Amino acid sequence: MFTQRIRRAAGAALLGLLPLLGVTAFAGTAQGHGWTQNPASRQDHCASGAVTGCGEIQWEPQSVEGPKGFPASGPADGTICAGGNGRFSQLDDPRGAGWPTTPLTSGANHEFRWQISVSHATSSWRYFVTRDGWNPNQPLSRAQLEPAPFLSLDYGGQRPPSVFAHSGTLPNKSGHHVILAVWDIADTGNAFYACSDVRFS
Incomplete structure (x- = not known):
């Protein structure tokens, strides 16, 4: 008993x-943290179902995390859009330049927007763009990007809200390009990466 x-x-x-x-x-x-929704990133297109055959990233658009220090270090060439993470290699596939593009106005002011699922102390937000004459049929490499970001935002170790938006000036470009967004984390050795296919007019 x-x-x-x-x-x-x-x-x-x-x-x-x-x-x-x-x-x-x-x-x-x-494991998730954040991704760009404006301009729509490749992982955002996968998560929304606008693009199929994406593998695991369709359920984890927030998880494209890799070593920080780009471009001096960070993900290897050809693996940049997936943050060097083999689980998300579909993001590195150029799909014959077939990713949906977001229309943007060259040189205009633009509101960049991130969806944040887990906030982190943040060093900076940086945005790179492909060079004129880049090859959209090849996986993204450093040689295809302008060497310096066209926009940087110092965030001073603050933690962003769940929807983080800020404005900045777009580069003077025309036609199809890729914008690489890099969210640098202050208190870890990692950053988050997002590739957005855009079309400048």
């Missing part, structure tokens, strides 16, 4: 802990 009471009490205690254990397990495995 005494043993049965102990078993019942232990079982009740375990049942009471299950919700807490579930929350802890979920929080411990959360």
Whole structure:
């Protein structure tokens, strides 16, 4: 009888802990952080279903995390759009220049927008663009990008809100280009990467 009471009490205690254990397990495995929605990134197109055959990234658009320090270090050439993460290699596939493009006005002011699922202390937000004459049929490399970002925003270690937007001036370009957005994290060795196919007019 005494043993049965102990078993019942232990079982009740375990049942009471299950919700807490579930929350802890979920929080411990959360890998996601953020991605660009304006201009729409490749992972955003995959998550929305506008592009199919994307593999795992369709469920994890926020997870394109790789080493920071770009362009001096960071993801290897040909793996930049996936942040060097082989799980998301579909983002590096140029698809015959077939990714949907966001129309932009050359030299205009633009509101850049990120969706943030897990906030981080942030060093900066930086935006690179492909050179004139780049080859849209090849995976993105440093040689295809202008060497310096056309826009940088110092964030001073602050944590961004769940929807982070800021304005900046677009480069003077025409036709199809790729904008590479880099979100540099202040308190880890990583950054988040997002490639957006755009068409300047």
